[in-house]
Amino acid sequence: MTGNDLFQMLLYVVVLLLVAYPLGAFMARVLSGEPTWMGRILGPIERVTYRVAGIDPAGEMTWARYATAAMLFNVVGLVVVYVVQRLQDVLPLNPQHLAAVSSDSSFSTAVSFATNTDWQGYGGETTLSYFTQLMALTVQNFVSAATGIAVLAALIRGFARTSAQTIGNFWVDLTRSTLYVLLPLAFALALVLVSQGVVQTFSAYPSVDLAQGVVGNDANHALVTQQSIAVGPAASQIAIKQLGTNGGGFFNVNAAHPFENPTPLSNFVEAISILLISAALCCTFGRLIGDMRQGWAILAAMTITLVALMAGCIVAEQSGNPAFDALGVEASASDSQSGGNMEGKETRFGIANSAIWATATTAASNGSVNSMHDSFTPLGGLVPMWLMQLGEVIFGGVGSGLYGMLVFAIIAVFVAGLMIGRTPEYLGKKIEAFEMKMASMIVLMPPAIVLIGTAIGVSVATGTSSVANPSTHGFSEILYAFSSAGNNNGSAFAGLSANTPFYNTALAIAMFLARYWLLVPTLALAGSLAAKRRVPPGSGTLPTHTPMFVTLLILTVVLVGALTFVPALALGPVAEHLQMFGQ
Secondary structure, three states: OOHHHHHHHHHHHHHHHHHHHHHHHHHHHHHOOOOOOOHHHHHHHHHHHHHHHOOOOOOOOOHHHHHHHHHHHHHHHHHHHHHHHHOHHHOOOOOOOOOOOOHHHHHHHHHHHHOOOOOOOOOHHHHOOHHHHHHHHHHHHHHHHHHHHHHHHHHHHHHHOOOOOOOOOHHHHHHHHHHHHHHHHHHHHHHHHHHHOOOEOOOOOOEEEEEEEEEOOOOOOOEEEEEEOOOOEHHHHHHHHHHOOOOOOOOOOHHHOOOOOOOHHHHHHHHHHHHHHHHHHHHHHHHHHOOHHHHHHHHHHHHHHHHHHHHHHHHHHHHOOHHHHHHOOOEOOOOOEOOOOOOOEOOOOHHHHHHHHHHHHHHOOOOOOOEOHHHOOHHHHHHHHHHHHOOOOOOOOOOHHHHHHHHHHHHHHHHHHHHHOOOOEEOOEEOOHHHHHHHHHHHHHHHHHHHHHHHHHHHOHHHHOOEOOOHHHHHHHHHHHHHHHHOOOOOOOOOEOOOOHHHHHHHHHHHHHHHHHHHHHHHHHHHHHHHOOOOOOOOOOOOOOOHHHHHHHHHHHHHHHHHHHHHHHHHHHHHHHHHHHHO
16 A cells, blocks of 8 residues: 555545534434524425425324335335336437336336435436436435435434334434435535536537547448537536435446546545445434444444455555566566556546545445446455445445444344343343344345345356356356345446346345335334333443444454355455466
8 A cells, every 4th residue: 555545545534534523413403303503494494395295293103104104205206216217208308319218227227216226227328318317316316315314313213212102203304304414415515516527407418529530330330520428417416326325327437427526626525425424423323312422433333444444445456466467567676566456447536546435335325436346356346345245334325324233233232242141232222032133134134135146146047148257257246236236335346237137127126125124124123122111231231332342343243244245255256366366
């Protein structure tokens, strides 16, 4: 790792942590219903929203009603996104006259954006109209992120309340998260991005004259003298895709496109925004339960794991490809590549910022990319893959990452309780059989989705026919795809041609189960905890704000991921790494 690499990584982490606390404190006020400085402007809009929708903001919900409301709302959103894509050829704001999207691709995209995954098997600028991008995808970017925050708020109330039968109101949590947090942040970020050159227009794609004509690929090989430049209302969607850990690209190459991410400043701001809300929610958690030490402990566990894996990814990419050394390509005096592995990376960002982004986007449930993960070295590509396989809890998606990490915290105190023969407790609540059943479902479902899906993908001809690379890397591409879908990330090893009926259907099923199989038991867990009485700490209570607990939590997350996926990783990136040195 060079000095510049170290500086870029530390700058990223320090800035992220500095902005996390004030935002987290603000969100705590929003989720608790306290007045904020935005209330004078947005309060009337909030009250009108409740009145028009027929919502009683004072009405509380049991966990079952809360889960039903969340599921119904998300299913309606899924249907709307599907219908808009199928009818986009007759809807407005389609200056390129793009055709309706196929049924299997529409289904995959609808599930993807409703579940906050934003997996895309298509090129946005050649497939979706402006209307579809705005009214279908961008809307889901807001409400799917707000759903994650709402479920987290319900779980936090489960810890904070005593002998309660309700965990809040889904519609209030959804509205306040969108209105007071996501919309203002997205508006501010969009302005910053526009100032850096990110496009925001409803004009049709302009055509420009080429400096030199090129031979076309039609039957007559006619000389092409003009090129159509894809534009559109990109900045508004990019802002919320990053802040809401959505990740879907307006353009096919995502944040590697100069109209999505044109400058080093836009790259840094977008990379910070990927983890911003997830980091801040740790502080929100501490404020809402009345013990900031608990929030700092969770944030410390996430940050330590992120920094370690980020450093590993940078080192792997800086090491380059030994096959080039053997050929004498870019050999320096020390017989190693002086520039590292620059394949698939933008020269304006370099290795450090590409690896930082790859690590952040897969630590979060984001999935946007500013480089080609498929072109990373085997060990460099292993890092983002394994971050997803850990359950997307190292910061994770907005809301969903933290409630996933809190489940791991419950498992950690359960393991500690077994060691001393005492009923485990977390935040004053006894962890008993029901809580462990719900936690087990939440932790075990994503690995099952990933491994079963990968097994099917490598076993059927329709799965292997989409693989562009043979042998171990092809296996890694399929494993990465199901890891991404099964953990609601959305990034890809793009050597896999996934826009086929098989992958559109299989990955959509994986995305749906990964989101909602976890959402419902999380709310059931919240309801169970809220109904419990608080137990005063005793001599055998494990302190959950100490460095020892932070270490235990990290080991719990890593061991679950390691024990589950080590065999699959050994067949993919590890085997490819050994083959690379054996050439």
